[in-house]
Amino acid sequence: xxxPILATDALSKQFGALTATHDVSIDLNPxxxxxxxxxxxxxxxTLIKQICGEIHPDSGRVLLDDRDVSALPPHVRARAGLGxxxxxxxxxxxxxxxxxxxxxxxxxxxxxxxxWGAAQKSKTLRSRAEGALDRVGLANFRDTQCSSxxxxxxxxxxxxxxxxxxxxxxxxxxxxAGLGAEGSxxxxxxxxxxxxxxxxxxxxxxxxxxxxxxxxxxxxxxxxVIATGSADDIRQSADVREAYLGEEV
Amino acid sequence: MSSILIVEQxxxxxxFGVMLFLMAAGLxxxxxxxxxxxxAHGSLYMVGAFAAAAVAGATGSFFLGLVAALASAALAGAIxxxxxxxxxxxxxxxxxxxxxxxxxxxxxxxxxxxxxxxPLFLNIPQALSGPVTLPGGIEYPLYRLSLIVxxxxxxxxxxxxxxxxxxxxxxxAGENDREMxxxxxxxxxxxxxxxxxxxxALAGLAGALVGAIQSVQVGMGEPVLILAFVVIxxxxxxxxxxAFIGALxxxxxxxxxxxxLPEFLxxxxxPGAAQKSGSAIASMGIYILMGLxxxxxxxxxxxxxx
Amino acid sequence: MRVTExxxxxxxxxxLLVLPIWALAMDEPFTITLATRAVVLxxxxxxxNLALGLGGMxxxxxxxxxxxxxxxxxxxxxxxxxxxxxxxxxxxxDGTTSMPLIWLSAMVISALVAFFIxxxxxxxxxxxxxxxxxxxxxxxxxxxxxxxxxGGEDGLSIYVRNGFPGLNTLVPIQFFGICFTLLCIVLFxxxxxxxxxxxxxxxxxxxxxxxxxxxxxxxxxxxxxxFVxxxAITGLAGALFADLNRxxxxxxxxWQLSGExxxxxxxxxxxxxxxxxxxxxxxxxxxxxxxxxxxxxxxYLGVVLLCIVLFGRGxxxxxxxxxxxxxx
Numbered sequence: 001x002x003x004p005i006l007a008t009d010a011l012s013k014q015f016g017a018l019t020a021t022h023d024v025s026i027d028l029n030p031x032x033x034x035x036x037x038x039x040x041x042x043x044x045x046t047l048i049k050q051i052c053g054e055i056h057p058d059s060g061r062v063l064l065d066d067r068d069v070s071a072l073p074p075h076v077r078a079r080a081g082l083g084x085x086x087x088x089x090x091x092x093x094x095x096x097x098x099x100x101x102x103x104x105x106x107x108x109x110x111x112x113x114x115x116w117g118a119a120q121k122s123k124t125l126r127s128r129a130e131g132a133l134d135r136v137g138l139a140n141f142r143d144t145q146c147s148s149x150x151x152x153x154x155x156x157x158x159x160x161x162x163x164x165x166x167x168x169x170x171x172x173x174x175x176x177a178g179l180g181a182e183g184s185x186x187x188x189x190x191x192x193x194x195x196x197x198x199x200x201x202x203x204x205x206x207x208x209x210x211x212x213x214x215x216x217x218x219x220x221x222x223x224x225v226i227a228t229g230s231a232d233d234i235r236q237s238a239d240v241r242e243a244y245l246g247e248e249v
Numbered sequence: 250m251s252s253i254l255i256v257e258q259x260x261x262x263x264x265f266g267v268m269l270f271l272m273a274a275g276l277x278x279x280x281x282x283x284x285x286x287x288x289a290h291g292s293l294y295m296v297g298a299f300a301a302a303a304v305a306g307a308t309g310s311f312f313l314g315l316v317a318a319l320a321s322a323a324l325a326g327a328i329x330x331x332x333x334x335x336x337x338x339x340x341x342x343x344x345x346x347x348x349x350x351x352x353x354x355x356x357x358x359x360x361x362x363x364x365x366x367x368p369l370f371l372n373i374p375q376a377l378s379g380p381v382t383l384p385g386g387i388e389y390p391l392y393r394l395s396l397i398v399x400x401x402x403x404x405x406x407x408x409x410x411x412x413x414x415x416x417x418x419x420x421x422a423g424e425n426d427r428e429m430x431x432x433x434x435x436x437x438x439x440x441x442x443x444x445x446x447x448x449x450a451l452a453g454l455a456g457a458l459v460g461a462i463q464s465v466q467v468g469m470g471e472p473v474l475i476l477a478f479v480v481i482x483x484x485x486x487x488x489x490x491x492a493f494i495g496a497l498x499x500x501x502x503x504x505x506x507x508x509x510l511p512e513f514l515x516x517x518x519x520p521g522a523a524q525k526s527g528s529a530i531a532s533m534g535i536y537i538l539m540g541l542x543x544x545x546x547x548x549x550x551x552x553x554x555x
Numbered sequence: 556m557r558v559t560e561x562x563x564x565x566x567x568x569x570x571l572l573v574l575p576i577w578a579l580a581m582d583e584p585f586t587i588t589l590a591t592r593a594v595v596l597x598x599x600x601x602x603x604n605l606a607l608g609l610g611g612m613x614x615x616x617x618x619x620x621x622x623x624x625x626x627x628x629x630x631x632x633x634x635x636x637x638x639x640x641x642x643x644x645x646x647x648x649d650g651t652t653s654m655p656l657i658w659l660s661a662m663v664i665s666a667l668v669a670f671f672i673x674x675x676x677x678x679x680x681x682x683x684x685x686x687x688x689x690x691x692x693x694x695x696x697x698x699x700x701x702x703x704x705x706g707g708e709d710g711l712s713i714y715v716r717n718g719f720p721g722l723n724t725l726v727p728i729q730f731f732g733i734c735f736t737l738l739c740i741v742l743f744x745x746x747x748x749x750x751x752x753x754x755x756x757x758x759x760x761x762x763x764x765x766x767x768x769x770x771x772x773x774x775x776x777x778x779x780x781x782f783v784x785x786x787a788i789t790g791l792a793g794a795l796f797a798d799l800n801r802x803x804x805x806x807x808x809x810w811q812l813s814g815e816x817x818x819x820x821x822x823x824x825x826x827x828x829x830x831x832x833x834x835x836x837x838x839x840x841x842x843x844x845x846x847x848x849x850x851x852x853x854x855y856l857g858v859v860l861l862c863i864v865l866f867g868r869g870x871x872x873x874x875x876x877x878x879x880x881x882x883x
Contacts, residue, residue, distance in 0.1 A: 052769070078771035090769070092762040094882070095755075102752075103759050107771030111752040118750040125752065165770060286682045288814075336865055342681060343613050343883040347821055348864040350814045354857030362851050471810060475693045478686040486682065525703050532701045536694035540675050543687065547678040 266500025267400025275448025281487025291470025297453025322453020485552025624793025665790025710804025
C-alpha cells in the first residue's frame with residue numbers, strides 16, 4: 001500500500017466546554033476520495049480548518065507528504081500543496097472569473113512580487129488559469145465579474161481556483177452546498193475526474209454525491225471518528241446506524 | 250529630586266488618566282456594542298466644554314455648567330446617532346471614518362461660527378479652588394484632586410451599571426449577539442441611542458471638567474480623542490476595565506515622562522540638550538508604549554483574543 | 556450620458572496641464588500656484604490610494620509621511636543654507652538644495668518609517684488599524700512640535716526654493732512642470748502596478764484575506780509592501796509641498812491632513828487611478844472659492860462629505876461612469 005499524502009495524527013480541539021474534535025486520525029491516499037460525513041456540529045469544518053491551519057489544534061499533528069506542517073500558517077500549507085475550497089464561496093467578488101483564477105496561479109508561478117507587466121497578459125499565468133477554468137466548464141465566463149455568477153458557477157470557480165494550485169491534495173468543505181440536483185450531478189462528475197490529479201478529502205452533506213464518489217468514508221460524531229471504511233462497510237456498520245441514523249432506524 | 254515632586258506628578262498623571270478614561274469609556278462601549286469607530290467623540294467633548302463655559306458664565310454656577318455639559322453632550326450625541334450614526338452600523342469602516350470626520354468639520358466650524366475663534370474660560374468653583382494639604386505635607390490643588398475622585402467614582406458607577414443593571418446586561422448581550430437580543434424583545438435602536446448618548450455625556454462631562462483647567466476652544470477635543478484611541482488600543486476594544494487601566498497607564502506615562510525624562514537624560518548630557526531631547530522623546534512615550542503592547546498583545550491587554 | 560473612465564482621465568490631466576499655461580498667458584501666477592497645490596495634494600493622495608483604494612487599508616496617519624517628506628526637505632535645505640552640519644551619529648551631511656537628492660531622501664525616510672508603522676499596525680485589522688495609524692501620525696505631530704532645533708511649533712522657513720538641474724524652480728510654471736511630471740510618472744507606475752500580478756494580489760487582500768491565504772500568498776507581507784510604497788509616494792509629495800510653500804511646520808503632520816487626504820480620494824473615487832487627482836482639483840477649487848465666500852467653508856465640506864457617504868458611492872468618477880468603486 002502506498003503512503004498517505006495527507007494525514008492527521010490525533011487532532012484534538014476544545015472550545016471551552018465544547019469538544020470540536022477529539023483524537024481525530026485520518027489519512028488520504030493517492031488517487032482516492034475520502035469523504036467525511038456526520039451530523040451538523042460534529043466538528044467536520046473545525047477539522048478542515050485545523051488541517052488548513054486556520055485554527056490551531058490543542059494537540060495532535062497534521063502531516064503532508066510525511067512532513068509535519070502543524071506549525072505552519074495557512075498560506076505556507078497552501079504552498080506546500082493543500083488546495084482548499086470553502087463552504088461559503090470565498091472569492092474576489094469585484095474581480096472577473098479569470099482574475100480569480102490567475103490569483104490562484106500567483107504563488108506557484110512565483111509571480112506575486114512582479115510589479116511590471118499586466119497579470120492578464122502573462123502567458124504562463126493565463127494558460128494555467130484558463131486550463132483550470134476549462135476543466136470546470138467556466139471557460140466562456142472568464143470575463144464575467146464574479147459577483148454576477150450564479151451560485152453554482154461560484155462553486156465551480158472555487159474548485160477551479162484550487163485546481164490552479166496543482167495541489168498535492170484537495171481539501172473540500174461542502175463543495176455541493178446549496179446546489180440543486182443538476183448542479184450536484186455536474187460537480188460530482190467533475191470531482192470524480194479530479195482524483196487522478198490529487199486525492200480529495202471531502203466533507204459533504206449530499207449523501208448521493210458521497211456514496212457515488214467516495215472510496216472511503218469516515219463518520220464523525222461529537223468530534224470523534226466512529227467508523228472508517230468503504231461505502232458498503234459504512235452502510236452496514238451498526239455503530240454508524242445507531243449513532244448517525246439513530247432516530248431514523 | 251524631591252519625593253513631593255514625584256507624588257505631585259503621579260497625582261497629575263492620575264488626574265489626566267481618569268479624564269482620558271471618561272473619553273475612552275464611551276468610545277470603547279460604542280465600539281464594543283455597535284462596532285462603530287466614532288471620530289466625532291472629540292466634538293462631544295468640546296460641546297460639553299462650551300456648554301459648561303457658556304452656562305457657567307451666564308449663571309455664575311459651575312454646577313449648572315456641569316449639568317448643561319452633560320445634557321447638551323447627551324442631546325448632541327442622541328441627535329447625531331439618530332440622524333447619521335444609525336445609518337453607519339453596517340457600513341464599511343471607511344464610511345464610518347468619513348461620516349464622523351464630516352461631523353467633526355461641522356461641529357468645529359459650527360462652534361467657531363457661534364462662539365467665535367477666541368477661547369472661552371471656565372472658572373474653577375470657589376469651593377474647590379486653592380490647594381489642599383495631603384498627608385505628608387504635600388500641597389495639591391483641590392480641584393485636581395476632586396477630578397481624580399470624580400473620575401474614579403464614575404468608573405465604579407459605570408462598572409456597576411454594566412454589571413448589575415438590566416440595561417447593562419442588555420448592553421453586554423448586545424456585544425455578543427445583536428440578533429438574539431432583538432429576538433428577545435429588546436428595542437435595539439433605542440438601546441443604541443441610549444449607549445451613544447451615555448458615551449457622549451461622559452465625553453461632555455470630561456470636556457467641562459478639563460475645561461476649567463485649560464482653555465475652552467475649538468479643536469480641543471481631537472487631541473484627547475486620539476489619546477483615547479491609544480488608551481483603547483492598549484486596553485482592548487470593548488473592555489471598560491481595559492479602558493480604565495489603559496487610561497491610567499497613558500496618563501502616568503505622559504505626565505511622568507515629560508517631567509522625568511529630561512532630568513534622567515541630564516545625568517548623561519548637558520542640561521540644555523537633555524531638556525530638548527528629553528521633552529522630544531517624552532512626547533513619543535505613550536506611542537512607544539502602544540507599540541510595545543501591540544507587539545506583545547495585538548488585541549490589547551484586555552481585548553478578546555483573536 | 557455615461558462616459559468611460561479613460562476619457563475622464565484624459566480630460567482631467569489635459570485640463571490640469573492647460574489651466575496653468577493659460578494662467579501664464581494671462582499673467583496670473585497665483586492660479587499656477589493653486590494648480591501646483593492641487594497637483595502636489597493629488598500626488599500625496601495617489602500614495603494613500605495605493606494603501607486605501609487597492610489594499611483596503613484605511614490609514615488615518617498618512618500625514619506622517621507627508622510631514623516626514625516635508626521635514627526631510629526642510630532639514631536638508633536648512634543645513635545647506637546655513638552651512639551647518641547635520642550629525643546623525645553614524646554619518647553626517649552638510650545638507651543639500653538639490654531637489655532630486657531631497658526627493659530620494661524623503662522617499663527613503665518615509666518608506667522606512669512606513670515599514671515600522673506597517674509592521675506594528677498590520678498585526679491588526681479594522682478599527683484597530685485606523686486608530687493605530689492615527690495615533691502614530693499624532694506622535695510625529697507632537698515630536699515636531701517639541702523638536703525645538705527645527706523651529707518647534709513655529710515651523711521652519713526655507714527662503715530659497717531648492718534647485719533642479721537646468722531649471723529655475725522659482726518661476727511658478729517651471730516648478731509646476733516639475734510637480735506635474737512627477738505626478739504623471741507616479742500615475743503611470745500606479746497603473747502598471749494596479750494591473751500587475753502584485754496589484755491583483757493586493758486587490759484580493761482587500762476583498763478576502765482568507766482566499767489570499769488559501770492560494771498560498773501571505774496577505775500581511777503584500778499589504779506591508781503596499782503600505783511602504785504608499786508612504787514613500789506621500790513622502791515625495793510632502794517634499795514638494797514644502798518646496799511649494801518654502802516652509803514646513805507641524806501642521807503637515809496633523810490628523811486633519813490625514814483626514815483630508817482620505818476625503819480627496821473619496822470625492823474622486825476610491826481605488827481609481829485618477830480619483831485622487833479629481834478629488835484634489837475639486838478640493839482646491841472648493842477651498843479657494845468657498846473659502847473666499849465664507850471663513851466657515853469646512854461646514855459645507857462636511858455636509859457634502861456626509862451626503863457622499865450616505866447617498867453616493869463611487870465618487871465623481873462613479874457618478875459619471877455609472878460604475879461603483881472599490882469597497883473598503
